[in-house]
Each structure stands twice: as C-alpha cells, then as structure tokens.
Amino acid sequence: xxxxxxxxxxxxxxxxxxxxxxxxxxxxxxxxxxxxxxxxxxxxxxxxxxxxxxxxxxxxxxxxxxxxxxxxxxxxxxxxxxxxxxxxxxxxxxxxxxxxxxxxxxxxxxxxxxxxxxxxxxxxxxxxxxxxxxxxxxxxxxxxxxxxxxxxxxxxxxxxxxxxxxxxxxxxxxxxxxxxxxxxxxxxxxxxxxxxxxxxxxxxxxxxxxxxxxxxxxxxxxxxxxxx
Amino acid sequence: xxxxxxxxxxxxxxxxxxxxxxxxxxxxxxxxxxxxxxxxxxxxxxxxxxxxxxxxxxxxxxxxxxxxxxxxxxxxxxxxxxxxxxxxxxxxxxxxxxxxxxxxxxxxxxxxxxxxxxxxxxxxxxxxxxxxxxxxxxxxxxxxxxxxxxxxxxxxxxxxxxxxxxxxxxxxxxxxxxxxxxxxxxxxxxxxxxxxxxxxxxxxxxxxxxxxxxxxxxxxxxxxxxxxxxxxxxxxxxxxxxxxxxxxxxxxxxxxxxxxxxxxxxxxxxxxxxxxxxxxxxxxxxxxxxxxxxxxxxxxxxxxxxxxxxxxxxxxxxxxxxxxxxxxxxxxxxxxxxxxxxxxxxxxxxxxxxxxxxxxxxxxxxxxxxxxxxxxxxxxxxxxxxxxxxxxxxxxxxxxxxxxxxxxxxxxxxxxxxxxxxxxxxxxxxxxxxxxxxxxxxxxxxxxxxxxxxxxxxxxxxxxxxxxxxxxxxxxxxxxxxxxxxxxxxxxxxxxxxxxxxxxxxxxxxx
Numbered sequence: 182x183x184x185x186x187x188x189x190x191x192x193x194x195x196x197x198x199x200x201x202x203x204x205x206x207x208x209x210x211x212x213x214x215x216x217x218x219x220x221x222x223x224x225x226x227x228x229x230x231x232x233x234x235x236x237x238x239x240x241x242x243x244x245x246x247x248x249x250x251x252x253x254x255x256x257x258x259x260x261x262x263x264x265x266x267x268x269x270x271x272x273x274x275x276x277x278x279x280x281x282x283x284x285x286x287x288x289x290x291x292x293x294x295x296x297x298x299x300x301x302x303x304x305x306x307x308x309x310x311x312x313x314x315x316x317x318x319x320x321x322x323x324x325x326x327x328x329x330x331x332x333x334x335x336x337x338x339x340x341x342x343x344x345x346x347x348x349x350x351x352x353x354x355x356x357x358x359x360x361x362x363x364x365x366x367x368x369x370x371x372x373x374x375x376x377x378x379x380x381x382x383x384x385x386x387x388x389x390x391x392x393x394x395x396x397x398x399x400x401x402x403x404x405x406x407x408x409x
Numbered sequence: 410x411x412x413x414x415x416x417x418x419x420x421x422x423x424x425x426x427x428x429x430x431x432x433x434x435x436x437x438x439x440x441x442x443x444x445x446x447x448x449x450x451x452x453x454x455x456x457x458x459x460x461x462x463x464x465x466x467x468x469x470x471x472x473x474x475x476x477x478x479x480x481x482x483x484x485x486x487x488x489x490x491x492x493x494x495x496x497x498x499x500x501x502x503x504x505x506x507x508x509x510x511x512x513x514x515x516x517x518x519x520x521x522x523x524x525x526x527x528x529x530x531x532x533x534x535x536x537x538x539x540x541x542x543x544x545x546x547x548x549x550x551x552x553x554x555x556x557x558x559x560x561x562x563x564x565x566x567x568x569x570x571x572x573x574x575x576x577x578x579x580x581x582x583x584x585x586x587x588x589x590x591x592x593x594x595x596x597x598x599x600x601x602x603x604x605x606x607x608x609x610x611x612x613x614x615x616x617x618x619x620x621x622x623x624x625x626x627x628x629x630x631x632x633x634x635x636x637x638x639x640x641x642x643x644x645x646x647x648x649x650x651x652x653x654x655x656x657x658x659x660x661x662x663x664x665x666x667x668x669x670x671x672x673x674x675x676x677x678x679x680x681x682x683x684x685x686x687x688x689x690x691x692x693x694x695x696x697x698x699x700x701x702x703x704x705x706x707x708x709x710x711x712x713x714x715x716x717x718x719x720x721x722x723x724x725x726x727x728x729x730x731x732x733x734x735x736x737x738x739x740x741x742x743x744x745x746x747x748x749x750x751x752x753x754x755x756x757x758x759x760x761x762x763x764x765x766x767x768x769x770x771x772x773x774x775x776x777x778x779x780x781x782x783x784x785x786x787x788x789x790x791x792x793x794x795x796x797x798x799x800x801x802x803x804x805x806x807x808x809x810x811x812x813x814x815x816x817x818x819x820x821x822x823x824x825x826x827x828x829x830x831x832x833x834x835x836x837x838x839x840x841x842x843x844x845x846x847x848x849x850x851x852x853x854x855x856x857x858x859x860x861x862x863x864x865x866x867x868x869x870x871x872x873x874x875x876x877x878x879x880x881x882x883x884x885x886x887x888x889x890x891x892x893x894x895x896x897x898x899x900x901x902x903x904x905x906x907x908x909x910x911x912x913x914x915x916x917x918x919x920x
Contacts, residue, residue, distance in 0.1 A: 218892055224790050225920030239735065239775075253791035253917060257754035257766040262787050263920060267754045268775035272768060273742055274750050284742055293734035345920075347823065347891040357826035358887040361920045382920070 202378050203339060203370065205230050205296075209313040209323045211337040213330035215344035215366075220252050220328045222345040222363040225263055226380070227324040230341075231296030238295040238321075239269040241288040243281045246274070248300040252328070263382070282308050285315075285323060292319040300326045309336040340369035349381055412444045413475050425475040453477060455667055456509070457610040462662040462705045463490070463500065465617060468519075468607040473552055476527055478511075480519050482607055487515075497532050507666035516542065519607060520599040524550035524569075543599055544570035551595040557588040572596060616654070617709035618642040625664050625702025629694045632661070632706065636694075637686055639708040644682040653678025653716030659689055661703035669703075671696050673744055676772045677736040678714040684737050691744040736773035743770070760785055760831055762792065762916065786829045787885060789895045789917030796914035799896065803913070806901070809884040813896065815915050820888040827884035828898075885919065893919035 210230055214223040231240060242255055257267040271294070275281040278301045285299040289312065297316075304312075304325055313336050316323040325337065344364045351359035366377040411427050418439070423432050433439050453469055457479050460467045466482035483496065490496040497513045504511040514525035516534035521543055525534055528550040534542035543550070546569050548561050564583075566572060572580070577596075581589035597603035618639050626632055636659075647654060655678055660670040673692045679685065697703075742751045752768035755776045759765045765785075769776065803810035809825035883897045895918070900911030 218890075221790055221892060221918040221920050228790075253793040256762075256788060256790060256792040256917065257756060257768075258762075258785075258788035259790035259792070259917070259919075260754075261756075263790065267756060267766075268778060270754060271739070271771050272752045272754070273746065274752065275746060280746060284746065287741060288738060291734050291738040293738045345891040345893070347889075348887060348893070351824075351826075354826065356824055358824045358885060358893055361893070362891065363920070 209337045211325045211340045213327045223343040227326045231324045236295035241294045241297040243273045243299040290315040296322040298324045306334045342366040458668045465613040466609040614709035619707035621705040625704040627702045640686045647680035652713040653680045654710035656712040660707045662705040678716045789919045791918045796916040801913045825886040828882035
C-alpha cells in the first residue's frame with residue numbers, strides 16, 4: 182500500500198503508536214454506512230479520507246441523481262464546517278451510476294484532483310479495479326460512498342464501516358449536541374491489521390481526529406470486527 | 410393567385426400574381442400545388458446552411474416573391490473550387506444531384522449576380538464587365554417596384570442598357586421622389602457604385618477549416634478518420650493568432666443538401682489539437698446524422714479568446730500544468746454529462762440556506778467568493794432540496810421537539826440546540842399593497858365583505874407561497890443513536906390564529 186507522506190500529518194495517533202489508523206493511500210477506498218441512516222457520518226469520513234489538506238488540487242464530488250433525491254446534496258457551507266474549503270471543490274452531477282463511475286475514473290486519472298468521492302451503490306469488481314488503477318495513475322485517493330452496504334467483492338484497498346455516535350458533551354450547554362463523533366471500523370485491508378477507531382471533530386480545526394479525553398485514547402477495545 | 414411559376418409556364422405566358430382561374434384558362438393542362446410559404450422558407454434556410462460549404466457568408470433572398478434564392482459571398486474563395494466558372498458549375502451540379510434544380514451566376518456585385526441568375530443567359534460576368542453583362546437584361550432584373558416598372562415600360566425603357574445613357578438626376582426627377590431614388594440606387598448597386606451589404610444567415614466564424622471528400626463519408630469511422638486533420642489545421646490557425654477556442658462546431662454537409670453538426674464548449678480557451686479532438690469525440694460523433702453520406706466536413710471556432718501564454722516555470726510548472734489538466738477534465742466531463750453537470754460552489758451573502766450558496770458551471774479557476782455572513786451557526790453536510798415534511802411532538806412555543814417522524818420512522822431526540830431564527834429577508838420579498846387594493850372595493854355591504862374576504866385569502870396565499878417570507882426556527886438535533894439532523898419550524902405559533910399551525914420540516918443531515 183503506497184504511503185502518502187504528505188497526508189501523514191493529518192492523523193494524530195496515540196502516543197503509544199498502538200493500532201495506528203492507516204493513512205490515506207493513493208488508490209481506492211470504500212466508506213460504507215453501518216446502517217442506511219448513518220450516511221451523514223459516512224459522508225464526513227469519506228471527505229476526510231479523500232483529500233490531504235496540503236495538496237492544492239481540488240476535490241471532486243460525484244453524485245448520482247437518485248442518491249441526491251433520497252439523501253440530499255452536498256452543501257458548500259456544510260463542507261466548510263468540516264474544514265474543506267468550498268473553493269477547492271468540484272461537484273459532478275450524474276444521472277446514472279454508470280456515468281458517475283466513469284466521471285470518477287476520469288477525474289482520478291487526470292491528476293487534476295487530489296481525491297474523488299462517488300455515491301454509487303453498485304460497483305463491480307472490475308469497476309473498482311479500474312478506479313483503483315486510475316487513482317494510482319493520477320496520484321489521488323478515490324472513495325466510494327455506499328449506504329446500502331453489501332459484502333460483495335471489491336478491489337478497494339481499505340474498506341470502512343461508519344457509524345454515527347452520540348456526540349461529545351457540549352462545553353456550555355448540557356442539552357446541546359457537542360462535537361461530532363463517529364466510529365470508523367476497518368473491515369478489510371490488504372496488508373495490516375484491522376481495527377476500529379472512534380473519531381471526533383476538533384472544533385478548532387474542524388477536522389476529524391482521534392477522540393481525546395477517552396481513557397483508551399480512542400481505540401475501541403473489545404469490539405469484534407464484523408464479517409468483512 | 411399564382412405565387413411561383415416555373416420556366417415552362419412562364420414561356421406559355423403565365424406570370425406571378427395572375428389568378429388561378431385565368432391561368433387555367435390560358436393553359437388547360439396546368440398543374441398546381443397549394444403554396445406553403447413557411448415550409449418554403451425553412452427549406453431555403455436549410456439550403457443556406459448547406460451552401461456554407463462554399464462560403465461562410467450566405468444570405469437568403471426572400472424579398473422578391475417568386476424569385477427567392479441565396480446569395481453567397483465568394484470574395485477570395487473562388488480559387489479553392491477551381492475558378493469561378495468551375496464553382497458555378499459545381500453548385501448547379503450538386504444541387505441537381507440533390508434534386509434541386511437551380512440556376513447559379515457569379516458577378517462583381519450581389520445585385521448583378523441576382524439579375525444574371527434569374528434573367529441572364531451568361532452565368533458569369535467577368536471582373537469589371539458587369540455593365541456589359543447587364544446591358545441586355547430586362548429592367549425587372551433590377552428589383553424595382555411595380556409602379557416604377559410600369560413607368561419604365563411606358564417610357565420605352567425595357568432593357569437595363571437603355572438606362573445607361575440617361576442622366577441619373579433626370580431619372581430621379583422624372584420618377585417622382587422615392588421610386589426614382591430607388592431606381593437609381595438599384596442601378597448603382599448593380600454596377601458596383603453603391604455597396605449592398607449581405608446579411609449572412611449565420612454569423613461568420615473567424616476560424617474555420619473544411620475538407621471536401623471525393624467519396625461521401627457514410628459512417629462515424631470516416632468522420633473519426635478525417636477529424637484529426639481538421640483539428641490540426643484549426644489549431645494551427647488559432648495558434649497563429651494566439652487565440653484559443655471556447656466554442657467548437659463540427660458541421661457535416663450531406664449529399665442531399667442538408668447539414669448536421671455537433672457543438673462543444675470549453676471552459677477556458679484552448680488550442681491544443683489533442684484536447685480539441687478528445688472533446689469532440691467525447692461529445693459524441695454518433696450524434697451526427699449523416700443520412701446518405703456527407704461529402705464535406707467543416708470545423709469552426711465560434712468563440713475565441715486570447716489563449717493564456719503557457720510557459721514552463723521552475724516549480725510552479727506543475728501548478729500551471731494542473732490548471733490545464735483541470736480545464737481538460739471539466740471539458741470532458743461537461744461534454745459527456747451536459748453543461749450543467751460540473752459545478753463549483755459560491756458562498757453568497759444571505760442567511761437563508763437556499764440562497765446562501767449557489768452551484769454554477771465550473772471553470773478551471775475557483776469561483777471568486779464574496780465575504781459571506783459567517784455569523785451563522787453550524788450547517789449540515791447534506792441539504793435536502795426541497796425540505797421534507799415531518800411530524801413532531803414539540804413543546805410550545807420555542808422548545809425543540811421531543812421526537813419526530815420522518816419517512817414513517819420515529820426518532821427520539823436526545824439532544825437539541827436552537828432555535829436559530831432565520832427571518833425572511835424583508836428587503837427582498839415584495840409585500841402586496843393593501844391600500845391600493847382597498848380602493849377597488851365595491852360599494853354594497855355584502856360586496857364589500859366578500860371582496861375583503863377574498864383579499865385576505867389572496868394575501869395569505871401569497872404569503873404562504875413565498876416560503877422565504879415566513880420566519881423559520883432551526884434546530885440542530887441529535888437522536889438517541891447519535892445521528893444529527895437539521896430541522897426547522899416554519900411559522901410561529903400564533904395564539905390569535907389557531908388555524909395556521911406552523912409546519913415542521915427536515916432540511917439537512919449533519920455528519
């Protein structure tokens with residue numbers, strides 16, 4: 182798995198270095214929502230994985246019409262709230278999934294974007310392999326954002342399962358939701374151990390980081406990895 | 410009434426404007442068809458587009474009924490077709506092959522060419538010999554009005570040559586004002602003393618290349634084979650002037666006298682042959698309906714801008730190349746998915762969520778951002794458009810709901826933040842002017858009450874229609890599982906009007 186040195190800085194790891202979360206690789210990843218209702222968490226995680234902040238190239242978001250009607254479209258202000266500059270985002274609205282896959286492949290291959298996210302549900306093994314190849318060719322990270330997770334074969338190097346978690350306590354108002362929290366479970370990985378991590382959004386930098394303030398430094402102990 | 414007569418009928422003595430009955434009396438074996446001027450005009454327009462294979466400036470002449478035709482400006486272009494004589498013959502040949510009998514003539518001025526084509530025997534008036542060529546043509550060839558024609562005949566002036574000898578001032582005086590002026594003007598136009606501008610059917614592109622083929626191209630492979638050559642030539646023309654194309658049109662001229670084409674737009678001016686070629690291929694060459702075959706292809710750049718000078722920098726070289734790559738990517742995606750498919754966001758200075766951002770077609774450079782209102786609260790990652798209705802169990806008046814149902818699933822709310830009140834932008838929504846309406850209320854009491862009720866209903870409906878005209882209270886809520894939603898209540902609880910209960914909606918989903 183290629184290790185992109187520039188993105189390494191985005192992943193504050195616990196001091197012990199135990200079970201470090203894999204960095205964004207140059208290739209294809211998959212972010213699946215644990216349950217269909219967790220698409221918000223899956224979307225935020227996919228955005229986090231798809232682009233290292235140091236890369237000046239823009240980010241490509243490929244959405245499919247059916248998905249947009251069902252779950253809504255990306256909001257520029259929402260992206261800003263996750264630490265992604267809207268000026269560096271390009272949205273591609275496709276009518277069908279096949280078009281979206283083609284658009285993602287073109288974007289990754291061109292080398293003009295630092296990462297691409299596509300909201301496609303059905304991606305065959307061949308398609309994922311092509312996407313992986315295109316991502317490596319263009320030195321970018323591709324992420325497939327899936328909501329109806331299926332266990333079918335995929336050539337993605339890392340496969341994640343996302344779940345929204347109750348948020349951190351709000352510093353001033355006990356009744357208000359605090360910092361965004363979610364659990365990212367690595368269900369498949371070509372080389373290296375699997376694991377699960379709890380992530381929290383840092384309210385200063387708006388980026389996701391390992392949850393602080395937990396005794397186990399964010400490592401989720403004792404959770405079995407679900408069937409990959 | 411006859412609106413068009415063919416040469417054979419003309420020879421038998423029929424003319425335009427004659428009544429049908431008279432014509433049938435003169436020629437019992439006359440064949441007629443009902444006139445369809447609209448379709449004739451359309452057909453002529455299509456033919457004009459086809460004639461663009463000879464020249465980019467083609468004008469349609471429909472001012473004289475019965476003598477419709479096309480005028481092509483062949484300035485400087487006749488040599489491409491083997492000379493003027495060969496050109497005239499080729500036009501007639503191709504039109505005849507397409508089933509359109511036509512007469513073509515060529516001269517120095519549009520008026521002289523018009524006259525020769527319709528009334529002359531010679532098809533070609535050599536340079537500066539227009540006077541001689543026109544001498545023997547009848548005066549109708551000058552396109553003067555009927556009155557003037559009658560007067561000319563009365564004076565025994567039947568040929569254009571007869572007019573040459575007469576003093577022009579005398580002509581103008583004799584024919585009483587406007588007609589005289591028109592006659593003199595037409596004569597001057599025919600002889601080249603006065604200019605007659607042509608109005609081409611389509612604006613001329615500055616850059617165009619075209620190729621004719623000995624054998625008509627019948628399928629896409631043929632087009633794909635001929636295309637690189639065309640693109641190379643166009644690119645060379647653009648480079649020569651330091652321009653890049655923003656709009657490309659590929660036109661195929663079919664053998665049956667019609668044209669078909671595809672168009673591609675570019676987000677930034679480009680003249681690289683590979684980029685242009687790829688863009689046209691992505692647009693879909695299969696969209697060209699070649700019919701029985703196309704014997705010429707034309708590639709034109711309709712909108713050009715100065716191309717950015719590309720220079721390889723030391724370390725910025727990659728960024729520069731990145732911009733070109735991005736422009737190429739955007740063009741490819743737009744060509745295949747449509748113009749509105751590739752978008753970039755702009756943040757706007759409005760706190761209404763629907764108006765606070767806009768997605769517009771992308772270019773390789775980021776959109777300029779206006780400094781927006783950053784005092785707003787957190788915004789969701791996904792926005793539903795339009796917001797979906799939900800049913801809530803909420804305390805009144807301002808507290809967030811305890812639970813809500815969306816898409817028939819009930820979710821209990823564990824934590825909530827809000828309300829964030831977004832009032833309508835009063836400076837935008839026009840308020841109906843009630844005083845002016847009241848002035849139109851009728852006199853009788855019953856009538857007054859009725860009108861007033863109707864007015865109130867109208868105003869309230871207008872208010873409801875204008876969603877932006879209603880205050881919204883937004884809540885950021887989290888359910889027991891940790892999923893976060895953005896809800897809003899549209900409207901305020903109004904104790905005075907219990908029938909207008911506010912409605913609840915889901916607008917977005919947070920991370």
